[in-house]
Amino acid sequence: xxxxxxxxxxxxxxxxxxxxxxxxxxxxxxxxxxxxxxxxxxxxxxxxxxxxxxxxxxxxxxxxxxxxxxxxxxxxxxxxxxxxxxxxxxxxxxxxxxxxxxxxxxxxxxxxxxxxxxxxxxxxxxxxxxxxxxxxxxxxxxxxxxxxxxxxxxxxxxxxxxxxxxxxxxxxx
Numbered sequence: 001x002x003x004x005x006x007x008x009x010x011x012x013x014x015x016x017x018x019x020x021x022x023x024x025x026x027x028x029x030x031x032x033x034x035x036x037x038x039x040x041x042x043x044x045x046x047x048x049x050x051x052x053x054x055x056x057x058x059x060x061x062x063x064x065x066x067x068x069x070x071x072x073x074x075x076x077x078x079x080x081x082x083x084x085x086x087x088x089x090x091x092x093x094x095x096x097x098x099x100x101x102x103x104x105x106x107x108x109x110x111x112x113x114x115x116x117x118x119x120x121x122x123x124x125x126x127x128x129x130x131x132x133x134x135x136x137x138x139x140x141x142x143x144x145x146x147x148x149x150x151x152x153x154x155x156x157x158x159x160x161x162x163x164x165x166x167x168x169x170x171x172x173x
Contacts, residue, residue, distance in 0.1 A: 057135035070170065072090045075099050076099075079143060083144060085106035086143035089123065102121055102122075103119070113136045117133055
């Protein structure tokens with residue numbers, strides 16, 4: 001018995017070829033999917049670190065300290081002996097000849113959070129006009145003074161992330 005095989009070219013794929021192609025394409029698709037998932041997680045982690053409360057608070061605190069101290073008068077600076085607060089003096093009006101306002105940076109320990117505050121007020125008579133919160137999550141804050149400059153070493157912590165900034169500014173008025 002002689003069985004003749006049809007040696008004509010068949011159209012299409014055999015089941016073995018189809019299984020091999022499916023396996024290879026599945027491996028490639030799974031690899032690309034894992035790469036996309038990992039890059040998405042990394043992106044979210046970096047985004048949350050960059051725009052977290054600690055990062056935003058440290059940026060705001062540095063900018064606010066810089067702004068207030070640069071506009072302060074060179075006529076004086078008052079610093080606590082232990083460095084827990086600093087007070088600078090400024091003019092309420094650009095045309096004023098006498099320094100009549102003060103700005104005091106200090107920390108406040110609240111129930112949930114320690115905060116960095118600025119108290120603005122009149123010098124004579126001594127009166128607090130406004131108190132504004134600069135940032136929260138304050139772990140420690142130390143102020144220093146060197147001549148006509150002031151420095152703030154601020155450490156912020158939310159339990160999972162810690163950031164320390166050093167802001168220095170020179171009084172210009």
